[in-house]
Amino acid sequence: MKQLKIVFMGTPDFALPSLNLLNLSTHSLAAVVTAPDRPAGRGHNLLPSPVKKWVQKNEVDLYQPGKSGDSFFYARLEQIDPDLIITVAYGKWLPQSILSLPPLGCINLHASYLPDYRGAAPIHRAVMEGASCSGVSVIEMTAELDAGDIIMQEKETISPYDTAGMLHDRLAVRGASLLVKAVQAIAEGQARKRPQDHARASYARPLTKDDEVIDWNRSPGELYNQIRGLNPVPGAHTFFKGKRLKVLRAAYPDSENVAEGKALPGTVIAVGEESLTVAAGKNMLTLFDLQPAGKKPMNAASFCCGYRIEPGDCLGGEQE
Numbered sequence: 001m002k003q004l005k006i007v008f009m010g011t012p013d014f015a016l017p018s019l020n021l022l023n024l025s026t027h028s029l030a031a032v033v034t035a036p037d038r039p040a041g042r043g044h045n046l047l048p049s050p051v052k053k054w055v056q057k058n059e060v061d062l063y064q065p066g067k068s069g070d071s072f073f074y075a076r077l078e079q080i081d082p083d084l085i086i087t088v089a090y091g092k093w094l095p096q097s098i099l100s101l102p103p104l105g106c107i108n109l110h111a112s113y114l115p116d117y118r119g120a121a122p123i124h125r126a127v128m129e130g131a132s133c134s135g136v137s138v139i140e141m142t143a144e145l146d147a148g149d150i151i152m153q154e155k156e157t158i159s160p161y162d163t164a165g166m167l168h169d170r171l172a173v174r175g176a177s178l179l180v181k182a183v184q185a186i187a188e189g190q191a192r193k194r195p196q197d198h199a200r201a202s203y204a205r206p207l208t209k210d211d212e213v214i215d216w217n218r219s220p221g222e223l224y225n226q227i228r229g230l231n232p233v234p235g236a237h238t239f240f241k242g243k244r245l246k247v248l249r250a251a252y253p254d255s256e257n258v259a260e261g262k263a264l265p266g267t268v269i270a271v272g273e274e275s276l277t278v279a280a281g282k283n284m285l286t287l288f289d290l291q292p293a294g295k296k297p298m299n300a301a302s303f304c305c306g307y308r309i310e311p312g313d314c315l316g317g318e319q320e
Contacts, residue, residue, distance in 0.1 A: 002083075002187050002188075003026055003027055003028060003187075004027040004028065004083040004084050004104070004183065004186070004187050005027075005028045005030045005080070005081070005082050005083045005084075006022065006027050006028060006029055006030060006082060006083065006084050006085070006086060006183070007030055007031045007032075007033065007077065007080060007082040007084075007085045007086070007102075008022060008029060008031070008032050008033070008085075008086050008087075008088070009032075009033040009034070009085065009086065009087040009088070009090040009092075009094075010032075010033075010034060010051045010087065010088040010089055010090050011034050011035045011049045011050070011051055011089055011090055011091050012049065012050055012051070012089050012091075013050045013168075013172070014088065014089045014111065014168060014171075014172045014175075015050070015051050015088040015089050015090075015172075016050055016051070016054055016172070017172045017173050017175070017176035018086075018088045018109060018172075018175065018176040018179050018180075019032070019051065019054055019088075020054075020176070021176045021177065021179070021180045022086070022179070022180065022183070023058065023060075025180055025183070025184075027183065027187070029060055030061070030080050030082055031060065031061040031062070031063060031076075031080055031082075032051060032054075032055050032060050032061070032062050032063070033062075033063045033064070033065065033090070034049045034051040034052050034055070034062070034063075034064055034090075035049055035064065035090075035091055035092065036064045036065075036066060037049070037052070037064070052064070063076060067092075068092045068093060068094050068095060068098060069095040069097070069098075074097060074098065074101075077098065077101055078101065082101070082102045083102055083103060083104050084102050084104040084105065084106070084107065084183070084186065085098065085101070085102050085105075085106040085107075086106070086107055086108070086109070086179070086183070087106065087107075087108045087109075087141065088108070088109045088175070088179070089109075089111075094106065094141065096143060099141055099142070099143070104186055105140055105141070106140070106141040107138055107139065107140055107141060107151060107182065107183075107186070108138070108139055108141050108146070108148070109136060109137070109138055109175045109176075109178070109179045110122065110136070110137045110138075110139060110146055111123050111134070111136060111168075111171045111172075111175065112126065112134055112135060112136075112137065112204070113133065113134060113135030113136075113137060113153055113154075113155050113156075114137040114139060114146060114150060114153065114196055114201075115146075115147075115196045115197055115198060115200050115201035115202070116131075116134075116200070116201075116202050117134070117202055117203070117204040118145055118146035118147065118201055118202070118203050118204065119145065119146065119203045119204040119205055119206070120204060120205065120206040120207075121204045121205065121206055121207050122134070122204040123164050123167050123168050123171065124164050124204070124207055124229050124230065125204035125205070125229070126158060126167070126204070126229075127158060127162060127163065127164045127167060127225060127228055127229035128164075128211075128225050128226055128229030128230070129225065129229075130221070130225045131158055132157065132158055133155055133156070133157055133158060134155075134156050134158055134167060134171065135153055135154055135155040135156045135171075136153060136154055136156065136171050136174055136175035136178050137150055137152075137153035138150070138151045138152045138153065138175075138178055138179055138182040139151060139196075140193060147196060147198065147201070148196075149193035149194060149195050149196070150193065150194050150195075150196060151182045151185070151186075151191050151192075151193055152178055152181060152182045152185070153178070154174060154178055156170060156171060156174060161228075162228065163228045163229075163231040163232070164228065164229050164230065164231060164232075165231055165232045165233075207230075207234065211226075211230070212230060212234055212235065212236055212237055213236075213237065213238070214226065214227075214236050214237065214238040214247060214315075214316070216238070216265035216266035216278065216279065216280050216281075216315065216316050217265045217280075217281060218280065218281055219280065219281040219282070219283065220252030220253070220280045220281060220283045220284060220285045221252060222281075223236075223250070223252075223280055223281075223285050224250055224251065224252050224285065227247050227248070227249070227250050228249075228250075231248055231249070232248070235247075235248065235291070238266070238315045238316055239315065239316060239317050239318060239319055240292075240307065240309070240313075240315055242317065242318070242319060243292065243293050243319070244292075244293040244319060245290060245291070245292055245293070245315070246290065246291040246292075246297075247287055247289075247290060248288075248289040248290060248291060248297055249287070249288040249289035250285050250286060250287050250288060251285075251286045251288065252280070252283065252284070252285050252286065253283065253284065253286075262279070263279040264279060264314075265279050265280055265281060265316075266278060266279065266280075266314050266315045266316035266317075267279045267312065267313075267314050267315075268309060268310065268311050268312060268313045268314070268315065269284055269311060270311055271304050271309060271310060271311060272300075272301075273301060274288065274299065274300060274301055275287060275288050275300045275301075276290075276300040276303070276304055276309065278315055287300050288300050290303045292307070
């Protein structure tokens with residue numbers, strides 16, 4: 001089996017399990033590429049990506065190009081002369097010049113069972129839409145987004161209680177194992193590719209600020225999926241007395257029309273010892289874990305006590 005010289009491109013936590021396994025494999029990790037440091041927090045201090053932090057603890061060359069098509073960066077890749085380029089949640093488009101550079105091509109680990117949920121937010125969108133199944137796919141990279149031939153893929157069940165964070169962690173680990181198997185097959189000349197069914201493709205568009213806002217006119221089931229699909233980040237939120245309030249955990253009843261005609265959507269129906277019940281659509285949603293702006297997460301009982309919320313109060317509206 002040929003030992004491959006690999007360039008790895010990735011940025012967030014999702015890429016770390018793959019990076020760890022590849023570094024422990026028999027192949028050579030010639031360089032790691034990640035996004036430039038980004039300003040964060042009130043001080044707008046530049047913070048390194050999780051992948052850069054990993055590199056700082058390991059003896060691997062690091063590159064942080066502003067643009068993937070940068071001529072200096074391309075020249076460096078030519079000097080490295082990799083057999084294979086791997087991307088895992090890199091977050092940047094690769095030009096054809098880079099896709100054509102390594103003799104074994106460029107492959108990508110994607111967090112869905114393609115052709116479902118191509119695009120930027122496959123984990124969030126799958127949970128937000130109440131999907132029962134997701135997966136991981138290792139594909140050949142092409143100029144078209146997430147449309148390359150499938151090398152290997154595996155399905156992963158989504159439980160009704162999964163959050164995006166829970167699914168993220170499982171797929172990161174499962175995807176890393178699948179990626180190493182795919183690299184092994186490529187090194188042995190045994191990789192068998194098959195085209196995607198493009199007619200079945202669906203897209204996971206990037207999250208926007210609008211996706212985070214809770215619309216109490218929607219059904220409790222839709223809101224429940226929105227809340228768990230945005231947990232832990234960026235978080236679904238509403239407003240209480242003009243202040244942002246994240247909703248981290250909720251539940252809804254099986255029966256329908258419980259609150260129809262009794263309260264306007266967003267109205268607090270009941271304050272319990274461990275929960276807060278709010279009218280939603282034609283039913284209601286029970287909230288358990290909340291996070292007021294600038295505060296740490298807290299249970300509903302602590303929130304209701306500290307903020308003196310009572311039945312008849314309303315959630316929603318706009319920020320002051």
